[in-house]
Amino acid sequence: MNLSESKDFLVSTASLKEVRVFSRNVFEKINIPQDQKDELVLAIAEAAQNIVKHGYKGIKETTDRMEIKISLKNDELEIGFFDKGKKVVPENIQHRKLDDIKPGGLGTFFIKQIMDNAVFKKDQTGWVNHLILTKKI
Amino acid sequence: MTYKVTEDGNVSTVFLNGEIDMDVTDKAKEVILPIVDSGKEVHLNLKDVQYMDSSGISVLIESHQRALEKNTKVVIKEVSKSVLKVIMMAKLEQILNLE
Numbered sequence: 001m002n003l004s005e006s007k008d009f010l011v012s013t014a015s016l017k018e019v020r021v022f023s024r025n026v027f028e029k030i031n032i033p034q035d036q037k038d039e040l041v042l043a044i045a046e047a048a049q050n051i052v053k054h055g056y057k058g059i060k061e062t063t064d065r066m067e068i069k070i071s072l073k074n075d076e077l078e079i080g081f082f083d084k085g086k087k088v089v090p091e092n093i094q095h096r097k098l099d100d101i102k103p104g105g106l107g108t109f110f111i112k113q114i115m116d117n118a119v120f121k122k123d124q125t126g127w128v129n130h131l132i133l134t135k136k137i
Numbered sequence: 138m139t140y141k142v143t144e145d146g147n148v149s150t151v152f153l154n155g156e157i158d159m160d161v162t163d164k165a166k167e168v169i170l171p172i173v174d175s176g177k178e179v180h181l182n183l184k185d186v187q188y189m190d191s192s193g194i195s196v197l198i199e200s201h202q203r204a205l206e207k208n209t210k211v212v213i214k215e216v217s218k219s220v221l222k223v224i225m226m227a228k229l230e231q232i233l234n235l236e
Contacts, residue, residue: 013160020156020188038219045190049159098228101202103195106227110191113226 003029006069011052011062011083019048019068026070032137040077040135043114044068046107047081047131053107055085055129067127072137079115081131088129090120140168148178150214154185157193165196173203173211184215193220194227201233212236 007022009015023044027037051066069080095112096105111118111133121130138155149172157165172179179200183189197213204211212234216224224230 013158016158016160016190017156020158035222038222041188042190042223045158049190049192053159101198101229101232103199103202104191106191106194110223110226 001030002071002073004069004071004073006067006080008065008067009048011056011064011066011085013049013052016045016048016052020045022068023070030072030137036137039114040079043111043133044070044079046110047079047133050107051081051083051085051129055083055088057086075137077135077137079133081133082127082129084128086128088120088131138164140165142168142172148180150180150182152182152185156188157186157196158188158190159192162192162196165193166199169196169200169211170203173200173207173209176207176209178209179204179211180214181211182214183217183220185217186220187217189220189223191227194223194229197224197233198229210234 005026009018020041023041024037027040048066048068056062064084067082071078093108095109096102098109115133115135117134119132121132138153138157138161140154141152143150151169151172153165169179169181181200200211214236216235224233
């Protein structure tokens with residue numbers, strides 16, 4: 001089964017629920033176990049949260065929008081995130097050590113646990129950041 | 138997210154309901170942390186929480202650590218399967234008090 005769906009959202013914590021609803025609706029069309037759907041929704045929500053939290057750090061309110069595109073082709077799931085926040089330096093992204101118990105720093109860890117790969121693409125047009133998460137399903 | 142708090146002696150039980158994400162973590166902390174600061178034992182009932190992301194996990198960690206500072210404890214009760222999975226992904230099942 002192949003599919004490709006995208007939607008844009010206001011960059012805001014209030015949009016995170018909408019992001020999950022969109023993701024769940026798309027995954028309803030894919031025949032994979034519910035546990036895996038839940039994990040994928042979590043990974044997408046964490047990546048969207050990173051845009052709001054880090055890409056727009058220090059900005060209280062914005063009218064900017066972010067776009068999420070979910071594509072499935074030949075059992076390869078690709079999820080794209082497009083935003084106009086602060087430019088991400090991939091080398092600076094790191095999750096906290098798990099044995100250093102403290103609030104925060106887990107979102108990126110969850111994404112890495114759930115997805116096969118996470119790459120920032122450099123050739124985006126009109127956007128500042130383009131993150132691609134992939135997973136063989 | 139909605140919540141309800143019940144009192145029984147030195148134990149306050151906070152029933153959280155809904156999905157816990159970054160949008161509601163401040164509200165969750167505003168409910169939980171003052172009770173912890175009062176020195177009461179807090180039971181967090183999560184049976185009606187079907188989704189929690191890393192922000193929600195941070196609330197659990199912060200509440201747990203604050204309780205240790207106040208010589209009390211936070212006990213997580215009736216955690217749903219989906220939330221338990223996230224707690225285990227963060228390898229916190231041995232750190233947090235789960236019942």
